[in-house]
Amino acid sequence: MRISVIRTGGFAGIERRAELDTSERPDATHLAALAHQAVEKGAAAAGRGVPDGFHYEITIDGRTVHVADPHLSDAQRELVRTVLKEGA
Amino acid sequence: MDAYTNSRRVFCTIVPPHVLDKLSHHDDPLVAGPARRTLERDALERTRRRITTVRGVTATLEGAPSSKPRxxxxxxxxxxxxxxxxxxxxxxxxxxxxxxxxxxxxxxxxxxxxxxxxxxxxxxxxxxxxxxxxxxxxxxxxxxxxxxxxxxxxxxxxxxxxxxxPVDVMAHELTHGVTQYTANLEYFGQSGALNESMSDVFGSLVKQHVLGQTAGEADWLIGKGLLAERVTGVALRSMKAPGTAYDDDVLGKDPQPGTMDDFVHTSRDNGGVHINSGIPNHAFYLAATALGGNAWERAGQIWYDVLTGGDLASDAQFTDFAQLTVAAAQSRYGEGEEHTAVLEAWAGVGITDLGARGER
Structure with missing residues (x-):
C-alpha cells in the first residue's frame, strides 16, 4: 500500500510532501488500518479551512481525500505524522 | 421551482460579481433576471454588513465594553x-x-x-x-x-x-479575528491574500508599538525568532523585501512576490494566500516608510479605516482594497502627503490607475 501526504497552508505557507510504501515496514498492518480509517472520514474536495490552518491531501493507492486542521481524526493525525515524519 | 432555487444559490456563492454584472445585461430574461436579483441581494448584504460594523462601534449590550482585555x-x-x-x-x-x-x-x-x-x-x-x-x-x-x-x-x-x-505571530492570529468581525475577507485568492496581509500589517505594528519603533527603525519582518538556529533565514516573511526572509535546504526559498509582475498563480495554499500577501504587505511598508514616524499612526490608521469601514467587500481584490486606501487617506487627511504616499506605495507594487474610483 502506497500512502502519500501533501501538506499546504499553515502560518508559514510552506509545502511538505512525503510518501511511504507499507510493504517495506514492520508496522504495515497498523498503517493499513489507519489508512482505511483516514480515507473513510476525509472529504473528496479541499475546503477553505481556518486561517493559517494546515491542509492535508492524503492519497492511498490512488484514492485522495482532503482534511484540514483542526478537524483531523486521531487516525488521520497519526497517519500524517508518520508519513511526514513531523508533528501534526 | 427547486431547480430555480438551486441555480440561484449557485449564482450567489460561486459566480464573481463582474460576471453577474455582465449576465444581468443579457438579452435572455431567464439569464438576466436571476443575475440581477443576485446582484441586488449581494448589495443588500453588503449594506447590512456595513450597518452591523457601524453598530458594532456603539454596541452597548451590557453597558460600555471594557477598555481592559479579558x-x-x-x-x-x-x-x-x-x-x-x-x-x-x-x-x-x-x-x-x-x-x-x-x-x-x-x-x-x-x-x-x-x-x-x-x-x-x-x-x-x-x-x-x-x-x-x-x-x-x-x-x-x-x-x-x-x-x-x-x-x-x-x-x-x-x-x-x-x-x-514572536509577538507579531500572536498579533497576526488575533488580527484574523478582527478581520472576521469586520470585512470578513474570504480566505481564498486575492481576498485571502488581503486577509493574510491585514494580519501581517497589524502583527508588525503591534511589535513596533511594543518596541517603540518608528517606521524607519522597524525590521518589518514577520516571525523573527521563530526559526531554529540551523535554519538559514531571518524570519518567515519580509514586508520590506518580500522573497528574502529565508533560503534554506529544508525550508526552500521564501516564495513571496513584492510586485504584481511576480504575482503567483497557484491552487495550493487557498490560491497562494501566504504567497501573494507579499504584494499588499510591501505596499503598506512603502506607504509607512514614506510617511515616517510611527507606522501605526497615519499608515496604520488608513489601513484600519478600510478594514473596518464597511466598504471593503469580502471578495475584494487588491485593486479594490488599494482604491479604498486612497479614498480613506483623502477623507481623513485631505489631499496632502498621506494621499500621495498611498498612491505611490501602490504604484510601487504595480497597482496603478487608482485616481478614479470604479475604474479598473
Missing amino acids: RTIYDAEHETRLPGKKMREEGGTASGDESVNRAYNGLGATFELFLNAYGRRSIDDSGLPLNASVHYSEDYNNAFWDGEQMVFGDGDGEVFLDFTI
Whole structure:
C-alpha cells in the first residue's frame, strides 16, 4: 500500500510532501488500518479551512481525500505524522 | 421551482460579481433576471454588513465594553482537544510556563494597540474575551485562528521554535479575528491574500508599538525568532523585501512576490494566500516608510479605516482594497502627503490607475 501526504497552508505557507510504501515496514498492518480509517472520514474536495490552518491531501493507492486542521481524526493525525515524519 | 432555487444559490456563492454584472445585461430574461436579483441581494448584504460594523462601534449590550482585555490562556497539553486546561486568567499571577505568559502578554500587547491607536475594544469592538491555547499537539509547526480562539504549537525544535516567541505571530492570529468581525475577507485568492496581509500589517505594528519603533527603525519582518538556529533565514516573511526572509535546504526559498509582475498563480495554499500577501504587505511598508514616524499612526490608521469601514467587500481584490486606501487617506487627511504616499506605495507594487474610483 502506497500512502502519500501533501501538506499546504499553515502560518508559514510552506509545502511538505512525503510518501511511504507499507510493504517495506514492520508496522504495515497498523498503517493499513489507519489508512482505511483516514480515507473513510476525509472529504473528496479541499475546503477553505481556518486561517493559517494546515491542509492535508492524503492519497492511498490512488484514492485522495482532503482534511484540514483542526478537524483531523486521531487516525488521520497519526497517519500524517508518520508519513511526514513531523508533528501534526 | 427547486431547480430555480438551486441555480440561484449557485449564482450567489460561486459566480464573481463582474460576471453577474455582465449576465444581468443579457438579452435572455431567464439569464438576466436571476443575475440581477443576485446582484441586488449581494448589495443588500453588503449594506447590512456595513450597518452591523457601524453598530458594532456603539454596541452597548451590557453597558460600555471594557477598555481592559479579558484574557484566558489554556494548555492543550500536547493534545488537539481545545481549549484544554485553564492556566492563567485576566489579572491572575504569572504561570511557571513561559509559553502561557508569552501568550498572555502577546494578547495584551495586541489589545493595547487596537485600543490605543484606533479605539477598538477587543476583536469585535465590544469587549470579546480573548482565548488562546498553547502546547497544541506534538512538535506542531504552526499557529492558527480557529474562528473563536488562537492556537499555538511548540514547534519541532528542528526547524521551528515555539510559536508564542514572536509577538507579531500572536498579533497576526488575533488580527484574523478582527478581520472576521469586520470585512470578513474570504480566505481564498486575492481576498485571502488581503486577509493574510491585514494580519501581517497589524502583527508588525503591534511589535513596533511594543518596541517603540518608528517606521524607519522597524525590521518589518514577520516571525523573527521563530526559526531554529540551523535554519538559514531571518524570519518567515519580509514586508520590506518580500522573497528574502529565508533560503534554506529544508525550508526552500521564501516564495513571496513584492510586485504584481511576480504575482503567483497557484491552487495550493487557498490560491497562494501566504504567497501573494507579499504584494499588499510591501505596499503598506512603502506607504509607512514614506510617511515616517510611527507606522501605526497615519499608515496604520488608513489601513484600519478600510478594514473596518464597511466598504471593503469580502471578495475584494487588491485593486479594490488599494482604491479604498486612497479614498480613506483623502477623507481623513485631505489631499496632502498621506494621499500621495498611498498612491505611490501602490504604484510601487504595480497597482496603478487608482485616481478614479470604479475604474479598473
